[in-house]
Amino acid sequence: MSESILIIEDEIGLIKMLKRLLDKEGFQEIYQAESGAEALSKVKEHEIGLILLDVMLPDTNGFDLCQQIREISDVPIIFLTARTTDMDKLTGFSMGGDDYITKPFNPLEVAARIKAILHRQRRTKLEAPxxxxxxxxxxxxDQAKLIVEGKEVNCPAKEFQLLKFMCQHPNQVFSVDHLYEHVWGDYSIVGKENTVMVHISRLRQKIEKDPKHPECLKNVRGLGYMLNAENQRSPQ
Structure with a gap:
């Protein structure tokens, strides 16, 4: 299978067992992380298809880590943990988990749930506009193409990625930190406010009727930026 799997677990024996299982199921790219910090780095560095996440980690708990991952990625997350109470399960789902499997578990069940989630994700992507x-x-x-009033307009990679992200999340307000981390891959860089502002300004020059009075890419004072989708039309 083409999707890569990230195992976030600090028990080496369990990691080895899961790797053997996934290898037999045809997964060719399998990453591992034994801490929350390492896991976040892997998510940012690689195109991860699905995450197996333990709750009890040496530097954080999996619930908080899941919430952090959700700020930068919508990758499917399956909790794989010894925490078995109903409250734990509800917490896992509320933090953004897609499934919850308790230890000890049947390896074949884990494989089946992974395949089911990835199958649904592929189908959703095919159906998505x-x-x-x-x-x-x-x-x-899919073509990385911007058409304004019937004419194709040059749109460099970062501008395209920024506009695509906002189009995929219309009418939602995003902070500069969130936009910078998603498009540029880091939120700790000095000068990110100016970088985002410049790219927003360039996009406004291309898509707005009056860039000085934007109707599409709006600034929400004190919060960030939002793509106004009042004039959005259904895909054809």
Whole structure:
């Protein structure tokens, strides 16, 4: 299978067993992380297809880590843990988990649940629209193409990634930190506010009727930026 799996677990024996299981099931890229810090680095560095996440880790707990991962990725997450209470399970789902398996577990059940989630994800991606349309512009996700009033407009990679992210989350307000981390991959860089502002300004020059009075890419004072989708049209 093409999807890569990240195992976040501090028990070496369990990691080895899971790796053998996943290898037999045809997964070719299997990563491991034994701490929360290492896990976040792996998520940022690699295109992860699914995460197996333990709750009890040496530097954090899996519930908090799941919430941190959700801030930068929508990768499917399966909790794999000895925490068995109903409250633990509810916490796991409320933090963004997609499934919850308790230890000890049947390895074949783990494999089956992984395959089921990945199958649903593939189907969702196939069904998801690959175009965002408004009365003013059209963004083709798969072709990395921006069309404004019927004419193709040059859109460099970072501008495209920024606009695509906002089109995929219309009418949601995102802070500068969130936008910078998602598009540029880090939120700790000095000068990120100016970088985001410059790219927003360049996009406004391309998609707004009046860049000085933007109707699409709006600044929400004190909070961040939002793509106004009032004029969004259904994909055709």
């Amino acid at each position: 690959q175009v965002f349309r408004t009365d003013r512009f059209v963004l083709h996700y």
